[in-house]
Amino acid sequence: MFRRREPVPFAFIAEAGKFRSNVTPPPRQRASVGEVAGRWLVGLTVVAGLVGSLLVGLPAVSADISPADTQQSDASQGR
Template identity: 45%
Template sequence: MGQGQWPDGGFHSDVTPPPRPRATAAQLGGRIAFGIAVTAGLIASVALGTPALRGPDAGHDTTTTHHSATAPR
């Protein structure tokens, strides 16, 4: 086995990688705005889709006929 090689074939080192750079204020603001937009879209889709998934209202009678004011009864 070569130096740094382990039996599983991977390379292991005890040198830690440099830390990731911190996100700028603009990047944080963009991430927050994106999260709010996605959340608002999901809420809107539920709010608009829920009435379509419900059955007809129990109190609403769809069998009644409407007569115009000029039609004889």
């Protein structure tokens, strides 16, 4: 395999982490009204879906047992 012949000085490697560029990046473009509205709509849809699934699934996880749900047959009462 190909190896470098000249060693890299340690000081160069240590300074590489502190390097700052003098070139400023271009400013960020502001989101248009349509993009902002779309993000809000997607967020509201996700939240509405989570709340809806919670409301639909809540009765299935409910641990409350009402007396009407515990009907006993005549055979189990020993008559």
